[in-house]
Amino acid sequence: xxxxxxxxxxxxxxxxxxxxxxxxxxxxxxxxxxxxxxxxxxxxxxxxxxxxxxxxxxxxxxxxxxxxxxxxxxxxxxxxxxxxxxxxxxxxxxxxxxxxxxxxxxxxxxxxxxxxxxxxxxxxxxxxxxxxxxxxxxxxxxxxxxxxxxxxxxxxxxxxxxxxxxxxxxxxxxxxxxxxxxxxxxxxxxxxxxxxxxxxxxxxxxxxxxxxxxxxxxxxxxxxxxxxxxxxxxxxxxxxxxxxxxxxxxxxxxxxxxxxxxxxxxxxxxxxxxxxxxxxxxxxxxxxxxxxxxxxxxxxxxxxxxxxxxxxxxxxxxxxxxxxxxxxxxxxxxxxxxxxxxxxxxxxxxxxxxxxxxxxxxxxxxxxxxxxxxxxxxxxxxxxxxxxxxxxxxxxxxxxxxx
Numbered sequence: 001x002x003x004x005x006x007x008x009x010x011x012x013x014x015x016x017x018x019x020x021x022x023x024x025x026x027x028x029x030x031x032x033x034x035x036x037x038x039x040x041x042x043x044x045x046x047x048x049x050x051x052x053x054x055x056x057x058x059x060x061x062x063x064x065x066x067x068x069x070x071x072x073x074x075x076x077x078x079x080x081x082x083x084x085x086x087x088x089x090x091x092x093x094x095x096x097x098x099x100x101x102x103x104x105x106x107x108x109x110x111x112x113x114x115x116x117x118x119x120x121x122x123x124x125x126x127x128x129x130x131x132x133x134x135x136x137x138x139x140x141x142x143x144x145x146x147x148x149x150x151x152x153x154x155x156x157x158x159x160x161x162x163x164x165x166x167x168x169x170x171x172x173x174x175x176x177x178x179x180x181x182x183x184x185x186x187x188x189x190x191x192x193x194x195x196x197x198x199x200x201x202x203x204x205x206x207x208x209x210x211x212x213x214x215x216x217x218x219x220x221x222x223x224x225x226x227x228x229x230x231x232x233x234x235x236x237x238x239x240x241x242x243x244x245x246x247x248x249x250x251x252x253x254x255x256x257x258x259x260x261x262x263x264x265x266x267x268x269x270x271x272x273x274x275x276x277x278x279x280x281x282x283x284x285x286x287x288x289x290x291x292x293x294x295x296x297x298x299x300x301x302x303x304x305x306x307x308x309x310x311x312x313x314x315x316x317x318x319x320x321x322x323x324x325x326x327x328x329x330x331x332x333x334x335x336x337x338x339x340x341x342x343x344x345x346x347x348x349x350x351x352x353x354x355x356x357x358x359x360x361x362x363x364x365x366x367x368x369x370x371x372x373x374x375x376x377x378x379x380x381x382x383x384x385x386x387x388x389x390x391x392x393x394x395x396x397x398x399x400x401x402x403x
Contacts, residue, residue, distance in 0.1 A: 003047035008034035022154055023059055028361060031368040039066030041383035044373065052373040053392040055323070057381050060235050060260040060346070063303070063312065065383025070306060071264045071299050078298035084290065091297040098304050099272055103243050105252040108279070109272035111291040115234035115259030116142020118269040119200060122255040125281035126198035126228040134195045136175050136188050139202030141232050151176035156376060179204035180214045182221070189225050196225060198255075202232035203245055205377050206341035206348040215251040228254040228277070234269075235377070237261055239316060239345045242307050264303045268296035312382045313345070319380045319389055320344030326393045334400040338363060340378065348377050366399040 008029060011018045018025040026032040033046030042065055044054045057063070064071060078091070092111065099109040112118045119141045127133060137145065140152035146159065147166050151174065153159045162171035175192075177184040179201075189196055199222050203211055222229040231253040233244035238261030241247040246256060254277050259269035272278070306312060324340035324347050331338050337352035338359060351359040360376075367374045372395050380389075 002030070004030065004034040007047055011035075021059070028365050028368065031365040033368070033373075041065045041067070042381055042385075042388050050371070052368070052371050053388060053395070054373045055378040055380065055392075056373050056375040057379040058265055059375065060239075060377070060379055061263075061265045063238055063261040063316070063379075063381055064264045064306060065381045066265075068264055068306075068383070071266075071302050074298040074302040075266070075295050078294050081294070083295055084293045088292050089294050089297070091294050091301060092292040095297045095300050095304075096270075098301060099258075099270055102304060102308065103256065103258070103272055104246050105254075105256055105274060106272035107275040109270050110278070110286070111297070112269045112271070112286075112288050113267045113290055113293075113296075114142065115232070115257055115269045116144040117288075118257040118259060118271040119230070119232055119234075120144045121271050121286040122228075122230045122257060123198055123200065124284050124286060125255065125277075126230065128284035129228065129277070129280045130197045130226065132195050132197035132227070133173050134175065134188075134192045135173060135197055136177055136185060136199040136227075138177050138179055138185075138200065139204060139232065141200050141202055142234070145174075145200070147171050148174035148176040179207060180210040182214070182217050185218070185221060189221065189227075194226070196227045198228045198230050200230040200232055202234070203236055205235070205343075205346055206350050208236075208240075208245075208343050211245055211249050215245065215249045219251050219253075222254075230254065231256040233257060234259040235261075235346055238303075238307060239313065239379075240343055241313055242304075262303065263296050263300040266296040266299040268293075268300055306382075310382075315382050316345040316380055317343075319384045319386075320347070322386070322389045323380055323384070323392060324378065326389070327396055330393065330397050330400050334397070334403065336363065336400050336403060344380075346377055346379055349374060362403060363400075366403050367396060370395040370399040372396055372399065 026034045035047050036044045037047055038045045042054055044052050096109040100106045123135055140155045146153040146163055149161045149171055151159055153163050162168050175188045233256055237244035237258035246252055255273040257271050262268050321344045328340055337355040339350050340347040341350045342348050364374050372392055
């Protein structure tokens with residue numbers, strides 16, 4: 001038995017779902033690695049020593065690269081002074097100030113550990129400010145907020161009814177709408193006049209360009225109805241632009257959540273907004289012992305400095321275009337009915353409407369067999385060089401020729 005197979009069995013025995021993160025459990029063994037034991041730059045290695053050029057990047061957080069020297073050094077320096085204390089550490093204020101400098105709508109900020117709980121905080125604040133109960137949700141906003149019938153309980157999984165474990169009375173307060181479906185949004189507002197506290201939106205990665213008209217429309221309809229507009233920028237923040245889609249599309253929400261890209265993989269999320277909104281949010285309580293944990297804040301302070309000084313976002317757009325545009329060329333040349341769709345820093349792997357069943361799995365398995373790690377949403381990081389991209393495309397060309 002391979003080490004990967006042994007680990008897979010141990011995980012299934014010890015942990016429900018086979019991992020604490022559902023999306024990390026290997027679905028395509030033995031091609032897909034059960035565990036990753038090491039990362040460096042844009043490459044990872046599994047327990048059997050197989051090397052992969054990685055485009056999963058821990059499902060998005062690793063924006064600069066694995067073991068990025070400046071970030072790792074910042075963590076080591078802070079570790080010498082302590083990890084967490086009974087009062088705030090200066091880093092908490094310093095990073096909040098940085099957030100307010102780089103995020104267009106931010107005048108105040110607070111920290112938590114995961115994007116999902118930060119979205120939950122925004123929903124609670126919106127309800128406290130407005131005195132209303134109903135929430136409209138677009139896209140996947142973390143398991144904690146997957147409450148609506150027809151909503152996303154995981155990035156690629158929709159609940160037909162209230163998700164198991166969610167009381168029907170709570171589910172009835174949450175309304176799932178599809179990306180770029182303004183009539184559906186208008187219908188919820190019409191059916192619940194004066195009752196919607198917030199609209200929370202995460203972009204659809206394959207169709208993100210539609211945000212040019214959809215985000216302004218959401219801004220207008222929420223203002224008209226007295227609801228708060230909340231942007232879930234867990235994926236898009238520090239990737240589409242430093243300030244995320246609100247910077248790219250020039251539309252400012254009332255509250256916004258950033259997480260994955262903020263600290264190059266260290267566990268940290270932030271919710272922020274105007275001083276007026278954040279101050280009014282003190283009507284309710286959001287608090288976490290670990291929000292001001294210093295190692296993650298040290299990583300975030302350094303990561304944001306790198307973003308600002310080294311044109312990280314520009315690199316992600318350029319390398320993403322080389323990689324995913326090149327992969328689309330391979331798909332066309334090899335007759336594979338699939339396409340990488342969306343913005344180059346985080347496009348989605350989409351089989352064509354008439355593609356044979358199971359094509360996505362076949363593409364991903366073939367990629368793993370040839371040393372390329374893919375995901376349904378794929379990411380380049382700042383450590384992907386031209387040589388890495390060329391090598392990855394060579395491997396994918398061979399993988400698709402054997403498909």
